[in-house]
Structure formats: structure tokens, C-alpha cells
Amino acid sequence: MTLAQRTLDPRPAHSAPAARPERGHLRLEGVTKRFAGDVNAVSDVNLDLERGKLLGLLGPSGCGKTTTLRMIAGLLPITSGRILVDDDDISLRPPHQRDFGLVFQNYALFPHMTVAENVAFGLDMRRVPKAEARRRVAEALELVRLPGYGERKPREMSGGQQQRVALARALVINPRILLLDEPLSNLDAKLRDEMRREIREIQQRLGITTVFVTHDQVEALTMCDVVGVMSGGRLAQIGTPEDIYERPASLFVADFVGRTNILDCEVLNGHRVRLGDGVYSCAATTIRPGKAKVAIRPHRINLTPHRDRALLSTSTNSAEGRVLRTTYVGDIVQYDIDIGGPTLQVETPTHGRGLAVAVGDKLLCEWRPDDMLVFER
């Protein structure tokens, strides 16, 4: 049994049975928040998060992620709509009676308490016996890789360490629902990666229903069971990471999640578009003929030397292009390629041999119709 498995065990042998609250099944129905000045910060958000699942709320700065999270927490009254946990309408329940854990964007540790006192606060409120509380605090601190830091004051710790204390403080109470507001934003890339795995592991093992706010799409795609993409206070799309990435519901989602070529095109019929000088097959669309936008992921475009033309399969789009620019990124090389009108960005992995491509070279770009998504302008 690893340390992580021991820690926060839902049913420790020596604690009273049923001491742990049920994990919640979270539902938002038409949740809306209007601040003074009649602009909706959050409009009509509907979602249904199964017990034990991790939802990532993804979106650009100011799109309403924190506001949504604070409404779920009960810190902000909702203007309209309902919030339900296990079919219980908790919209009006005060936050201190919700038994939710919340990690704030700015940590919000208690500056006058030591790290251990910070983590113990929630246990204290729940009247957990001193000895058990001490044990659980130590375990929670080990869980976030801060063993032995208990006697420090928050101001004696780095931003990343404080963030982990905040995480320990929220986890130690075994919350019914865990709410995380960009809890990893201040960690360096390596630690962030480790903490992602750690959070995901704890979350899955304990089956904590969790809402995770982030503006980092990699975080959302890699960690979450369900991703909700927000834009301007609305839930633009909600679905599995694969849904979001492969079948974006709107131009906004296609553009925000992952890198994408967004190009002007003209829809000719349900499966053909004109792009610059060429006509290509696209994923089936119901958009009426006329001006539209098309999205193609840079790494779904294949580059082949010009002379291989004979190998082309007819079910693939292909376009001749001239290399305008090459950028070496490390794991990939990015090419800007003029295909007679629009410029395509193409990415190919850098493995071994690779193409010896120079600016001005003529190449063939190929991509599958399914990778060419059409959207309203």
C-alpha cells in the first residue's frame, strides 16, 4: 500500500462508519449570474456531473469560470437557476453547510496560522479528535509532497508550496465535492505535471466528484473525464476530451482547444468546399452553400515530396504548396505553406531522418476530409 493509498482513505478502520459524507452527483440547471450593471457573467449553464467524475471548466480569462465555481461553492448567490447535489436543491444552502472543498486561485491560506493549523482548520470545524486530526494533517501534507513543513508560516513558503498547502487543506476534509480554481497555475512545468497526475489519482481513487477550473487546454484534455468549454459566460460545449478535440461544436471551441488552421472558404455542397484556388472534400456539413470557415489541425496534414504524387489515394485531399517559413520547435517542426491563396500551418514530428525542407521548396499537403471541419462564419 503506497502512502497515497493510505492517506485520506475513505473509510479508515478506526474512524466511525458513515463519518464520510456521500460523494455528490452535481447538477446545474440554467445557472445564471448577473452582477450589478446588467451584464451576465454566467448565462444559463446546464451540466450534469456524475458521481466521482472530474469536470474541467476551460475557457479564456474572464469567461466566467471562477464565477461559476463560486456559485457552486455557495459564495456567490445565483441570479437564477438551480444547483442540485444528489437531486437535493442546494441553491440556497449557505457555503459552510455544503461540505465542499475549494482551492482558491490565490490560495487564501490563513496567514496567522502555521501550515499544519491551516490544514487542520476544517477538521477542527468537524470536531475531529486531536490525535486523529494530527495524523490526517501529516498524511495530507505528505500527499502534496510537503512533509515536515507543518510548523512553517505560509509567508515562509513559495507560491507553489502555498498552492499545495491549499490543496491539502481542501482534501483533508474529504469533501463531498471538490472545487479547484486553477490550482496548478503557479507550479513549474515539471511539478505541475506531477501534481496533475497526483490530483487525478487521488480524485479517481477516492471517487471525489470534482470541478477543475483551468485555462490550460492540455490540463483539461489530459486530466478530465468531461470538459466544459466556456466562452463569454456560456457553456460553448461539454463533452469528453475526445469530443471536444475531434468534434468541436463551434469555431470558438475548435480555435481555443488545440492549434488549428482557421481559413475562409466557400461551401459548394454538403461535402465540398472551395479554399483559395482548390476544391476539397470536407467532413459532412449542413451549412448552406456560401461563405464559411474551415478548420484543419496542423498535425493532421501530411507533407510529401512533390514527386510522390502518384501514390496519392483519391479519398485524400491534396494541395500543392510552397514553403514560406519553417520553425523548429523541438518535438515538432512547423511549416507555413502557401497552397495558392490561403496559408496552411503544418506540423510534423521531428524523428530521425525527416524531410530536408527549405524555404521555397514545393511540397504536397495531404489531409483527410474528416479532418476538415466546416463552421458558420
Added chain:
Amino acid sequence: MVGSTTVGFRVLVTGLYLFLLAPILIVVPLSFSDDNILTFPPTSWGVRWYAQMFEHQALVNAFQVSLSLAAIVTVLSLAAGIPAAYALHRFRFRGRDALMNLFTAPLLLPSIVLGLSILLVFVKLQLLATFVGLVVAHLIVTTPYVVRIMSTALTTLPPSVEEAATMLGASPLVVFRRVTLPLMMPGLVASAALSFLLSFDEVVISLFITGPHITTLPVEIFNYVESRTDPLIAAVSVVLVAATLLVVLLVERSLGLSKAMGK
């Protein structure tokens, strides 16, 4: 160039300190005079006037009044000012700014105007020359300071810590006791000390409402020097300065202490 600036600066600072400390530099030697009238420098030395001070019943009475007055005023102005500041900080409601201005308006009024208006009201209420009257009058002076200082202390509260406590299951009262209050401690100590000193030193308003039966130490001193010019008053002044210094030191110590504890 640099050297001359430094020398000039030192002379300036020394001069300023001398100016600020001049009263004390004169009063302390005067209090150890053995003369019968105030003359500087004294022609003979002794502690006679310190002994006399304790014999002077009116002064001792006034001192007792001032001390209990300052203590009561401090407690009451904290009791009124802290909840007011907290409510102004915590809740957003219509007329909040107006209320804040109302609470702190007495800060802007000259004491003489305040004293006169209090006199006019107290005549009607029959509060003149009563201890209750003095308490109320001093509260009008000290409470605005408490509200001001505590409001400032509350705005420097780290963001979301109260919400964090709420999320961990603390009811509003517990949040206040376990998080808000400890974080307000420096402001609390500062406003307590200020209330105490303001009340203890207050002359102008007290002059309007004290009477033959009840008077405060500053007013008694004022009355005394109008009729007598012996070094007794210097001895009293030294005791007052020492008491004030003690309060300031206590604040410094406790604030320093709370800083060390992580404020």
C-alpha cells in the same frame, strides 16, 4: 558633497528632535525643582513636588476620573467601532458610503465646535458635569478613529481568507473569531491605544462639560495653572508623559509581537 549633505541632514534631524522634545527637556528638570515658583533653571533641587502631588486631593481625584474614563471610553468605542467597521466592510448596501462618512465626520470638525454643540445638547439632557456625559462626549471623539483604523485594517485583510474558512465549515461567527479578529489585531491594538490616549488627553471638549463636582486631569491641570505657578504642575506633567510613554511602549511591544507571530 555627499558628506556635507549628510552633516546637514543630521543637523536638521537633531534640530527637529530638540524642537519636539523641548517641552520635556524643560519640564523634567523643572519637576525636580525645590523652589516655590516656576523658574528655569531651578535654583535648588528636590522631589518635594512629587510628594505634594499625592497630597493634592483635587488632582488625585481628577486623575482617577481620567483613568477610569479613558478605560471605559476605550472599551466602549471598540465595542461600537469594530462591529460598525466590520459591517461596512462585509456588506454592500445602499448608503454604505454615506454611513461611512457619517461615522467619520467628527474627525473633520474642530473640537471647539464639537464641544459647543455637545454642551448645547447636554444642557437639555442634563448630562452636564456627569461621568456619563463625559463618557458620551469622549466616545464621539474616539469612535470615528476606531472605525477609520479598523476599516483600514479590514481592507488590508488578505483576499478570500474569510471565504476559505467558510468553505471549511466555519459559521460566520467562527470565521470572525478564528480568522478575521486575529488578522485585525494590529488595528485593534492601535485603535485601543489611540482611544485611550485621546480620551486621557482630551481638554477642549471636557472644558465645556466638566463642573465643580467632576473634572478630568487635563482640565484640573488647566485650572491649576490659571491660579498657581509652582513646580507641582511640572511633576504632574512628567507623570503624564511617563504614562503616555508606557501605553505607546505597550502598543509597540504587542504590535511587534504580533508581527513576529506572522501578521
